[in-house]
Amino acid sequence: MRVIVIMGGVLMMSACDDSTKNPPNTNDNPAYQNSTKSTKENATNEGSEGSNVKRDAGGYIVGKKIPKKEHYVNGILLANKMYPMPKNFAPGESTEARAAFNELNKKAAKANFTFDAFSTYRSFERQETLYNNYVARDGAEKADRYSARPGFSEHQTGLAFDIGEIGNAGDYADDRFGDTAAGKWLAKNAADFGFIMRYPEGKEKITGYQFESWHFRYVGQSIAQEIYKNNSTLEEYLHEKG
Numbered sequence: 001m002r003v004i005v006i007m008g009g010v011l012m013m014s015a016c017d018d019s020t021k022n023p024p025n026t027n028d029n030p031a032y033q034n035s036t037k038s039t040k041e042n043a044t045n046e047g048s049e050g051s052n053v054k055r056d057a058g059g060y061i062v063g064k065k066i067p068k069k070e071h072y073v074n075g076i077l078l079a080n081k082m083y084p085m086p087k088n089f090a091p092g093e094s095t096e097a098r099a100a101f102n103e104l105n106k107k108a109a110k111a112n113f114t115f116d117a118f119s120t121y122r123s124f125e126r127q128e129t130l131y132n133n134y135v136a137r138d139g140a141e142k143a144d145r146y147s148a149r150p151g152f153s154e155h156q157t158g159l160a161f162d163i164g165e166i167g168n169a170g171d172y173a174d175d176r177f178g179d180t181a182a183g184k185w186l187a188k189n190a191a192d193f194g195f196i197m198r199y200p201e202g203k204e205k206i207t208g209y210q211f212e213s214w215h216f217r218y219v220g221q222s223i224a225q226e227i228y229k230n231n232s233t234l235e236e237y238l239h240e241k242g
């Protein structure tokens with residue numbers, strides 16, 4: 001079940017939104033796969049609001065608009081509540097991240113674990129549909145607690161993988177996963193394959209999201225190892241806000 005944590009008056013919601021018990025979105029717009037990615041460092045000045053921005057009950061920055069460009073820092077794509085993604089940013093699932101995930105699984109097999117990436121890429125439109133359906137059903141206030149608004153889900157980057165253990169789907173997108181032997185193995189070894197636990201425990205104010213033991217982000221091996229070694233986050237590594 002989802003745990004909503006109130007910290008400093010800011011409501012932390014799950015980033016994994018998609019009612020994560022759903023099957024993976026395997027039919028999410030593969031036509032955009034391998035589209036050319038351009039590196040636009042600091043393409044916008046969206047981050048200049050400072051630390052006293054106003055946030056609403058969903059933790060979103062009041063007045064924040066969907067930008068025309070996604071946000072890169074030193075070539076690393078950053079997607080969070082400060083830096084949402086444009087509607088037309090539709091890279092599909094990263095083939096590099098998938099290959100790294102497959103390598104991770106090879107090593108995991110030696111420890112008798114097999115992992116499933118049960119939710120990876122989600123398009124802006126897919127997120128929009130999901131979110132609007134939840135709002136229609138439960139109202140915006142409730143929907144904001146478990147579903148990202150379109151443009152704000154890191155899954156749109158194609159680099160976010162929700163990971164669980166095959167045979168234990170009951171713990172998919174659940175806090176319990178982090179307490180399992182598989183979850184502990186993953187937390188310890190993911191960086192060797194380029195993945196970081198994106199929303200670690202105790203970093204909620206920095207990332208803007210509650211702890212999620214299952215949501216990993218591909219950043220490449222050297223960066224992932226540095227972030228893991230320093231018990232850090234992507235925001236801290238890039239000196240950016242969440």
Ligand SMILES: [Zn+2]
Binds near residue numbers: 015016161162215
């Ligand atoms: Zn996720």
